[in-house]
Amino acid sequence: MEREELSHLAFETQIIHAGHSFDPTTNALASPIYQTATFGFETVEDMDAAWDKLGYLYTREGNPTLIALEEKLAALEGGEAAVTAASGIGAITSALYAILEKGGHLLCAKGLFFHSNILMNDFLSKLGVDVSFADFQDLEDVKRNLKPNTKLLFLETPTNPKLGVVDVRAVSALAKEHGCLLMVDSTFAPPPIQRALELGADLVVHSLTKYINGHGDALGGGVIGPKHLIEKIKYPSMPCFTGAALSPFNAWLIMRGMATLDLRVRRHCENALAIAKFLQSSPYVEKVIYPALPGDAGYELCQKQMNGLGGGIVAVWLKEEVKGLARRAADYKLCNNTKVITIATSLGEANTLIQVENDDMIRIAVGLENAADLIEDLRQALEAI
Structure with missing residues (x-):
């Protein structure tokens, strides 16, 4: 056509x-x-x-x-x-x-x-x-x-x-x-x-x-x-x-x-929002940034400009000290503890990827796996710090 x-x-x-x-x-x-x-x-x-x-x-x-x-x-x-x-x-x-x-x-x-x-x-x-x-x-x-x-x-x-x-x-x-x-x-x-x-x-x-x-x-x-x-x-x-x-x-x-972009992106966003909400409720987490998360600084603009879809990236900061470890050390331990989630850079693919940024931010590039499996992987990784 x-x-x-x-x-x-x-x-x-x-x-x-x-x-x-x-x-x-x-x-x-x-x-x-x-x-x-x-x-x-x-x-x-x-x-x-x-x-x-x-x-x-x-x-x-x-x-x-x-x-x-x-x-x-x-x-x-x-x-x-x-x-x-x-x-x-x-x-x-x-x-x-x-x-x-x-x-x-x-x-x-x-x-x-x-x-x-x-x-x-x-x-x-x-x-x-x-x-x-x-x-x-x-x-x-x-x-x-x-x-x-x-x-x-x-x-x-x-x-x-x-x-x-x-x-x-x-x-x-x-x-x-x-x-x-x-x-x-x-x-x-x-x-x-x-x-x-x-x-x-x-x-x-x-x-x-x-x-x-x-x-x-x-x-x-x-x-x-x-x-x-x-x-x-x-x-x-x-x-x-x-x-x-x-x-x-x-x-x-x-x-x-x-050909599958629309279907995939919506799943990325759905999973990312679920993970952002879980992390926001964790006692080990100080801050979560995700544009579609109610209360986020970008939330209102996300509703107008991004069709209410926050994308597939979640930015996370752990507390300054977690189980006696400084934030940076806890960041590394969290990432090393994941089993389903892979330590890697990039984003937008089927696998969920995790990495530590220079300012102690953890970036999670949420993939297409079952959201409950990803949340459970993060839960056990946090508990194992």
């Missing part, structure tokens, strides 16, 4: 059918993988014509499997177009390199994902881009840090890893008033949780590795937005010339995962 025919359908229907067609040779229903590095031609004239039309020549520059995924991503977020990259950081880098120039100003939210922070602080500054940070949960702080040369605002919501919820509509209005673009990293809150473009973002970026793929077996990144901005990112700048092209096989795995 063409995109126009899908536009009146719900997003969970669109992401199954967008970018999908029968294999032209065999009529196979499953999307084929065009697992090739290069493309052949009958004549030199045919190859010249492909150059002129931006046809398929070399997979770093374009591949039918990647195009199919990009159509699905555009449908997912309600955007006109999308571009993929080899990872979420590759997608962010591609967008920033295409939009920003020497002498321009990038205003970022404080508390970004560690690697995004390094990208902004270390790499962009070397290219002559002015980078500064503000608390995007405080609009007055954002206003104070805007400059005449501000070209782009960049934020995450919820933030990684402390789950601060940013009012995208309010920041978007501020960006438009100032004449700059807004890019939102929505990795922690893919549809059906939120659609950042509908909230006013100009571009939305995802680490496709996480919820959108959902199986922990493929890296990928994507940027979605209006066609004129996506074309600026895609042709002729990035990711072709950064070498950050997504592999066809990873693109195919991500498309396969997208």
Whole structure:
């Protein structure tokens, strides 16, 4: 089905059918993988014509499997177009390199994902881009840090890893008033949780590795937005010339995962809320952050902006002392005591993952297991400290 025919359908229907067609040779229903590095031609004239039309020549520059995924991503977020990259950081880098120039100003939210922070602080500054940070949960702080040369605002919501919820509509209005673009990293809150473009973002970026793929077996990144901005990112700048092209096989795995995205994300959220409530009641826990938890600082905005779905991450702080152990030591012991839950980084896959952050926060990336089993695993792990 063409995109126009899908536009009146719900997003969970669109992401199954967008970018999908029968294999032209065999009529196979499953999307084929065009697992090739290069493309052949009958004549030199045919190859010249492909150059002129931006046809398929070399997979770093374009591949039918990647195009199919990009159509699905555009449908997912309600955007006109999308571009993929080899990872979420590759997608962010591609967008920033295409939009920003020497002498321009990038205003970022404080508390970004560690690697995004390094990208902004270390790499962009070397290219002559002015980078500064503000608390995007405080609009007055954002206003104070805007400059005449501000070209782009960049934020995450919820933030990684402390789950601060940013009012995208309010920041978007501020960006438009100032004449700059807004890019939102929505990795922690893919549809059906939120659609950042509908909230006013100009571009939305995802680490496709996480919820959108959902199986922990493929890296990928994507940027979605209006066609004129996506074309600026895609042709002729990035990711072709950064070498950050997504592999066809990873693109195919991500498309396969997208078919069940709505079902999986709702289960992640259901499990995470149950775990957050359990941990909040534990005598060993000092604080729990989860946006859909009543009383959380982001609760009201979560109801309006995130459809009441808090995502799959729970942030936990144990008490300063647990059974005679300092918090950090107790954090380690808790994680080491888990049996069902795995000590690992990342999120958005079937397995529940746990890790200790630098400020003694425990991050739980809640998976798809039975919630009662996960709660029992955490209960015994806490008791065994």
